Amino acid sequence: MTLTRKDFPDHFIFGVATSSYQIEGAAHEGGRGPSIWDTFCREPGRILDGSNGDVACDHYHRWPADLDLIRGLGAQAYRFSIAWPRIQPDGKGAINPAGLDFYERLVDGMLERGLQPYATLYHWDLPQTLQDVGGWANRDTAYRFAEYARVVAERLGERVKSYATLNEPWCSSLLSYEIGEHAPGLRDRRLALAAAHHLMLGHGEAIAAMRDVVPSTGLGIVLNLQPAYPASDRPEDVAAARFADGYFNRWFLDPIFRAEYPADMWEAYGENVPEVQDGDLARIAQPIDFLGVNYYSRSVNGASGNVKPAESSYTHMGWEVYPQGLTDLLVRLKDDYTLPPIYITENGAAYPDRLSGQEVHDPERVRYFQQHLGAVAEAVRQGVSVDGYFAWSLMDNFEWAHGYDKRFGLVYVDYATQQRTLKDSARWYQGLLTGQPEGQLVSGDD
Numbered sequence: 001m002t003l004t005r006k007d008f009p010d011h012f013i014f015g016v017a018t019s020s021y022q023i024e025g026a027a028h029e030g031g032r033g034p035s036i037w038d039t040f041c042r043e044p045g046r047i048l049d050g051s052n053g054d055v056a057c058d059h060y061h062r063w064p065a066d067l068d069l070i071r072g073l074g075a076q077a078y079r080f081s082i083a084w085p086r087i088q089p090d091g092k093g094a095i096n097p098a099g100l101d102f103y104e105r106l107v108d109g110m111l112e113r114g115l116q117p118y119a120t121l122y123h124w125d126l127p128q129t130l131q132d133v134g135g136w137a138n139r140d141t142a143y144r145f146a147e148y149a150r151v152v153a154e155r156l157g158e159r160v161k162s163y164a165t166l167n168e169p170w171c172s173s174l175l176s177y178e179i180g181e182h183a184p185g186l187r188d189r190r191l192a193l194a195a196a197h198h199l200m201l202g203h204g205e206a207i208a209a210m211r212d213v214v215p216s217t218g219l220g221i222v223l224n225l226q227p228a229y230p231a232s233d234r235p236e237d238v239a240a241a242r243f244a245d246g247y248f249n250r251w252f253l254d255p256i257f258r259a260e261y262p263a264d265m266w267e268a269y270g271e272n273v274p275e276v277q278d279g280d281l282a283r284i285a286q287p288i289d290f291l292g293v294n295y296y297s298r299s300v301n302g303a304s305g306n307v308k309p310a311e312s313s314y315t316h317m318g319w320e321v322y323p324q325g326l327t328d329l330l331v332r333l334k335d336d337y338t339l340p341p342i343y344i345t346e347n348g349a350a351y352p353d354r355l356s357g358q359e360v361h362d363p364e365r366v367r368y369f370q371q372h373l374g375a376v377a378e379a380v381r382q383g384v385s386v387d388g389y390f391a392w393s394l395m396d397n398f399e400w401a402h403g404y405d406k407r408f409g410l411v412y413v414d415y416a417t418q419q420r421t422l423k424d425s426a427r428w429y430q431g432l433l434t435g436q437p438e439g440q441l442v443s444g445d446d
């Protein structure tokens with residue numbers, strides 16, 4: 001399979017993505033306040049390897065070299081996130097000038113290197129002080145978020161090419177308040193659905209707060225979407241897939257693009273549904289300029305639980321490699337919703353990489369990227385408007401509850417020395433982006 005830059009529209013943007021808590025470190029520097037992930041990591045048993053983001057990739061100090069690396073890959077854009085507790089250590093009120101200065105230097109550093117800054121305002125590091133009063137389960141957090149968004153937009157302005165309000169609200173609500181795998185680690189569906197509603201409201205409020213401040217910058221949101229397939233044609237399996245689609249996808253897509261919650265899910269959630277006030281859905285559904293889609297895998301649903309197809313291959317996360325799901329998802333989004341242009345804001349795979357000398361051979365990751373980029377190109381051919389693709393991730397980093405054990409990077413990080421080494425997949429991506437034939441850069445795989 002040969003994929004080239006020409007398989008994508010001319011205006012199509014290629015980039016790499018990261019997030020603040022996963023790479024920055026410097027948790028106690030520059031006036032940063034504690035976030036819910038600082039707290040969570042210190043609770044025994046929460047993080048598989050017992051680690052935390054105190055140092056991570058030390059990007060807070062190494063950012064100039066990291067931006068050079070991104071430039072060296074031939075990327076045109078860099079998707080990064082801003083840590084709310086660096087901007088407002090208490091989540092409200094006083095602004096920390098050192099925090100704004102840091103992101104201003106970072107954004108200017110991107111512009112100096114010809115990289116377009118794609119900022120995400122919330123990639124899960126909520127100020128702990130807001131969690132102390134209920135976090136996203138408290139409606140007030142939505143308004144605090146909009147205030148913070150405005151502060152950032154006023155300072156960084158239109159130097160930023162695009163602002164995404166939230167990264168993956170499913171994760172910061174259901175995974176965090178119902179499943180308990182992410183901070184704050186609760187197990188309560190009612191609180192989780194309240195959190196989801198307030199996240200969505202916060203998204204709408206933040207868009208409204210930023211619109212006039214940065215009129216020509218793109219504003220949008222990033223969702224993790226997971227196409228749900230039934231394990232068989234049996235009605236019970238079809239119903240299970242329909243529920244999974246509602247739980248992961250429609251619960252977030254429908255409010256944003258239809259100003260309503262999906263009726264079947266509203267009924268299924270019964271007394272756990274959130275309190276929705278007059279005007280909330282109109283606020284949530286106001287126009288946005290792009291939809292960010294994070295895609296990793298699909299689910300295969302049976303009446304008695306999820307199924308893992310035996311013939312498939314799986315990543316180090318245990319996630320099925322299923323590129324067709326990305327084409328199916330994108331085409332379905334086009335058919336079911338009226339959408340702004342889409343960016344694939346994350347896509348990638350973890351494998352147990354090993355450094356050998358100055359090299360890391362990761363043919364499975366190369367294949368994953370090839371196949372998924374092929375799936376995007378196919379969706380574009382089928383008429384879906386996709387404007388860009390960001391590989392997750394620039395470099396290995398703190399993979400949340402999995403700690404440092406799962407490596408998603410194009411670039412290998414030796415955490416003892418902080419040395420960065422390009423994996424074969426980075427060289428492959430560089431080949432694609434700079435127009436060199438991939439075969440010259442990577443050998444030993446298809």
Ligand code: FCB
Nearest residue numbers: 019167168224392399408
């Ligand atoms: C996504 C997150 C990102 C990263 C990848 C593997 O859910 O947005 O931070 O952890 O998964």
